[in-house]
Amino acid sequence: MTVYLRRSRKGGDAAVPSDSPSPYSERPVAQARRAKARELVERLVAEGRVRFTHPSDDEVAEWRRVVNYAKRHGMEPEGRRIEKVPYGGLGLEFFLAEGPHPNARSQRPTASGPVPVPARLVRLHPAVAALRDDDQHLVMPSALRRRSLLLLQGLAAEAKRRGYEVRKVR
Structure with missing residues (x-):
């Protein structure tokens, strides 16, 4: 045994x-x-x-x-x-x-490094420009608002570069 x-x-x-x-x-x-x-x-x-x-x-x-x-x-x-x-x-x-x-490994994005964040708010994507011009959204101190717009611009530019559509929604 x-x-x-x-x-x-x-x-x-x-x-x-x-x-x-x-x-x-x-x-x-x-x-x-x-x-x-x-x-x-x-x-x-x-x-x-x-x-x-x-x-x-x-x-x-x-x-x-x-x-x-x-x-x-x-x-x-x-x-x-x-x-x-x-x-x-x-x-x-x-x-x-x-x-x-949706959480499967095959669905995960490939590591492509950090998304670049612009230093200035120039040549804005139309969706980010609409947010910048709208006083009803992103109500916060001006320094935080500017940083938020920079981050959104960086994300919009990177998304377009990767082939995604970025558009303004209500």
Whole structure:
């Protein structure tokens, strides 16, 4: 018989006898979670949305684990991701959203260094010029207002340089 050490909940090591440790993927909890994840993904593909009305806290926790399992093990359909939103106050709704998550590493901007801030307010972008000429917005001491306009001009110029549209909105 082989003895494996396992960290106990109290922080110490506990000797646990075992003939051979089974990998996590073969344990009953993982198999059940994989089956639930597969079923959820199949339902989402077929139905678009899956709703659970009035789930208990334990059910919500289990469904979160199932979704995390599906995400970790690449079970989401290509080009889509599972999203969870509240439904009807106490309910829970899952749906498939298009594309990567907004916080995904693939969505993060590449490091391109600091954005240059101009020293003078010249050749202003029209949106920044409109703010400068509007006395109702950016109401603050003149030194802070000038600094704010310089920062906004730097951001507008950099955004245009990167191909974004910068425009004045109400």
